[in-house]
Amino acid sequence: MSFLVDSILKLVDYVPLFLAITSVIVLVFWRPSVHLDPAEPRLLRPKIPYIGHAIGFLRHQTKYLAILNSQVSQPAYTLPVLNKKIYVVTSPSLLQSIFRSKELSFEPFMLQFSQRLLGVSDKVMEPTRREPEDAKAPSFVQQVIKEIYTSLSGESLVDMNLSTLNGFASVLNGISDACSVDGLYRWLRSTLTLATTDSIFGSHNPMKLQPELIGLYWDFESNLTPLLLDFAPSLLAPTAHRGRQAIKATLSKYYVAQHDLEPDVARITKQRAVLLRKYGMSDHDVGEFELGLLHGALANTPPILFWLLVHIFASVSVTAAIRNELLGLTSTPADGKREVSIKITTFESQCPILVSAYRETLRLTNSHIGVRRVMTDTWISDSNSTYLLKAGADIQMPAEITHLSSNTWGPTAKEFDAGRFLKPKCRGAKENQDLKDKMKAYHPFGGGKHLCPGRNIAFAPCLGVVAVLLLGFEVKGINNELVEVPDIRSVKFGEAVVKPFGEGLEMGALITRRKGWEKVMWKFVC
Numbered sequence: 001m002s003f004l005v006d007s008i009l010k011l012v013d014y015v016p017l018f019l020a021i022t023s024v025i026v027l028v029f030w031r032p033s034v035h036l037d038p039a040e041p042r043l044l045r046p047k048i049p050y051i052g053h054a055i056g057f058l059r060h061q062t063k064y065l066a067i068l069n070s071q072v073s074q075p076a077y078t079l080p081v082l083n084k085k086i087y088v089v090t091s092p093s094l095l096q097s098i099f100r101s102k103e104l105s106f107e108p109f110m111l112q113f114s115q116r117l118l119g120v121s122d123k124v125m126e127p128t129r130r131e132p133e134d135a136k137a138p139s140f141v142q143q144v145i146k147e148i149y150t151s152l153s154g155e156s157l158v159d160m161n162l163s164t165l166n167g168f169a170s171v172l173n174g175i176s177d178a179c180s181v182d183g184l185y186r187w188l189r190s191t192l193t194l195a196t197t198d199s200i201f202g203s204h205n206p207m208k209l210q211p212e213l214i215g216l217y218w219d220f221e222s223n224l225t226p227l228l229l230d231f232a233p234s235l236l237a238p239t240a241h242r243g244r245q246a247i248k249a250t251l252s253k254y255y256v257a258q259h260d261l262e263p264d265v266a267r268i269t270k271q272r273a274v275l276l277r278k279y280g281m282s283d284h285d286v287g288e289f290e291l292g293l294l295h296g297a298l299a300n301t302p303p304i305l306f307w308l309l310v311h312i313f314a315s316v317s318v319t320a321a322i323r324n325e326l327l328g329l330t331s332t333p334a335d336g337k338r339e340v341s342i343k344i345t346t347f348e349s350q351c352p353i354l355v356s357a358y359r360e361t362l363r364l365t366n367s368h369i370g371v372r373r374v375m376t377d378t379w380i381s382d383s384n385s386t387y388l389l390k391a392g393a394d395i396q397m398p399a400e401i402t403h404l405s406s407n408t409w410g411p412t413a414k415e416f417d418a419g420r421f422l423k424p425k426c427r428g429a430k431e432n433q434d435l436k437d438k439m440k441a442y443h444p445f446g447g448g449k450h451l452c453p454g455r456n457i458a459f460a461p462c463l464g465v466v467a468v469l470l471l472g473f474e475v476k477g478i479n480n481e482l483v484e485v486p487d488i489r490s491v492k493f494g495e496a497v498v499k500p501f502g503e504g505l506e507m508g509a510l511i512t513r514r515k516g517w518e519k520v521m522w523k524f525v526c
């Protein structure tokens with residue numbers, strides 16, 4: 001035994017020497033792990049060869065790119081991670097060049113991401129990867145995306161939004177004088193989750209029949225990062241894994257019972273199921289796959305609603321300005337009038353400050369990292385420079401950097417300015433250019449051929465709920481003080497809109513009926 005201890009102590013003596021030799025070898029022989037053409041974006045070597053950037057991502061997660069950006073300030077640069085190249089692009093003009101390219105694709109990530117997110121077998125995913133027999137025919141993925149576009153626009157979108165908003169309104173209509181909520185975000189989240197899933201799944205909505213599923217969905221959603229690693233999810237993220245399994249099992253029962261065929265189900269739900277069954281998916285597997293539909297429809301709207309609401313109610317002047325323009329949609333009810341309707345198709349034309357505040361909320365809180373794979377060697381350029389992107393490499397476009405850059409948005413880049421997206425009253429050449437530059441840097445829903453097909457799903461529900469809360473209610477802190485906007489952190493991997501955390505997640509609110517609007521029952525119409 002003492003021999004063993006002696007040996008270990010002797011070895012410990014040699015550790016400094018060993019470290020010194022290793023460092024010399026690394027310094028002398030260290031070559032970048034990737035070869036770079038001079039036309040590619042400049043290499044940003046990590047401090048620790050090969051794995052330094054991987055460690056950076058593990059340690060700081062999505063914030064790592066903002067940390068690097070504060071040190072390099074380049075429009076584009078290359079991160080070597082093991083033997084892979086990642087191009088990080090932060091210049092708005094280069095982003096637009098990427099969005100325009102047909103050779104830079106989101107598709108390889110979409111399928112891989114979906115399978116990991118949903119936790120489904122290769123068998124469930126098989127139709128998504130099947131090549132069409134006719135090379136000119138659209139692939140499965142292209143057909144799904146086309147159906148999302150059709151179902152989430154025009155009349156079908158209005159129908160869904162009306163159903164969601166009237167579901168939410170029924171909860172607000174139930175408030176007699178005042179209601180105190182322990183966690184404002186959680187309250188908005190569960191009310192909206194129920195209203196949205198009612199509109200998607202109709203009267204057999206599993207979340208209405210088993211309300212505990214609402215919490216289980218958000219357990220799943222709040223811990224996506226370890227699930228996306230796809231390694232021992234039941235050990236690394238047991239709560240999220242349990243939530244995911246429960247939702248999938250319930251959705252499978254819904255589709256096995258063919259409740260999607262009933263008349264009060266949304267077009268998107270029906271048409272996707274038709275397509276999935278056409279491709280040979282069993283009813284059970286359709287249920288597992290449609291966790292993706294649920295996730296698309298739910299994950300981002302509650303946080304957008306929360307951030308929009310708190311930013312408005314935190315400012316007396318913004319609250320007054322938006323209330324004033326909302327009065328154009330409806331009028332103060334005369335005594336005895338109980339029902340007030342809001343036309344959801346008029347927000348865009350009648351409520352410019354509210355619409356601008358919505359866009360500003362997305363600017364501040366949608367800090368997703370857009371990704372593309374380079375399918376063939378491609379050149380991208382802005383007015384100053386041109387870069388070569390080599391096939392096989394990946395691109396990352398962090399919205400946190402473009403959305404918050406003071407070069408683009410000025411000294412108030414990190415602050416909420418409800419009027420930032422208002423069209424200037426008189427526009428000369430300079431104002432026009434300024435607006436153009438800003439819009440190039442604004443990409444909460446991505447861009448180009450991969451622009452999010454579901455991007456309209458949050459607009460009317462968020463504006464509608466906020467409109468009713470502004471006109472008919474006061475929203476204050478729990479001690480009747482002005483609401484405070486909690487800190488906004490960086491998104492987690494897999495998120496688009498950031499969720500409140502810590503005190504922000506816990507903050508309560510007092511919701512009271514406004515004088516003159518006490519007896520109103522709210523209704524949304526088109």
Ligand code: HEM
Nearest residue numbers: 296297300370444445446447449450451452454457458496
């Ligand atoms: C407010 C809610 C939403 C946000 C913030 C959001 C955000 C995004 C973003 C950032 C992208 C990447 C686009 C790119 O890289 O160019 C994207 C793509 C996509 N989104 Fe959404 N999304 C939302 C709602 C939805 C909904 C409801 C659905 C479907 C039910 C959906 C389905 C998709 C699909 C299929 C793509 C890939 C499109 C393609 O590759 O062509 N999204 N979304």
